Amino acid sequence: MNKIEHIGIAVKSLENSNDLFSKLFGEPNYKVEEVRTEGVNTSFFKVGNNKIELLEASEKDSPIAKFIEKKGEGIHHIAFDVDDILSEIERLKKEGFKVLNEIPKKGADNKLVAFLHPKSSNGVLIELCQEIKE
Ligand code: ZN
DSSP, X not given: OOEEEEEEEEOSOHHHHHHHHHHHHTSOOSEEEEEGGGTEEEEEEEETTEEEEEEEESXXXXXXXXHHHHHOSEEEEEEEEOXXXXXXXXXXXXXXXXXXXXXXEEOSXXXXXXXXXGGGTTTOOEEXXXXXXX
C-alpha cells in the first residue's frame, strides 16, 4: 500500500457539511459526485496532500444511511492507495482479511475500489483504491 488516499466521513446532509468543512479547511470542496451503485453522494476536499471524502446517503437503504442510523455521523472508512488492486486483494485474502468486493468496482473520483470487512480489521472499514488510468 502506498499511502492514505482519503478518509471518508459519513454525514447526514452534504449541503450542511460542505459549508462546515469549507469553513474548517478555509477552502471549498473541489468535486461532488454521485455513486449510484452505492447509493451515495460524495464531496471531496483537498487539505494539503490529503483528501477528505464526505458521504451522504442518496437512498433510504444505502449503506451510509444504515451506518449513520447505527453509529451516527463520523469517520466511516480509511482508503489506501494501491498500485495493483487485484494483487492486493489476493494478498490480503491470504493474510486472512475478509474482502467484501473480490471484484473491484468503480468508486468515486476515478478509482477502482474494494472494501475490507471491519470485523477483520479492528472495526475499521478499509477501502483499497487504484486510480483508473485512461
Ligand atoms: Zn472512500
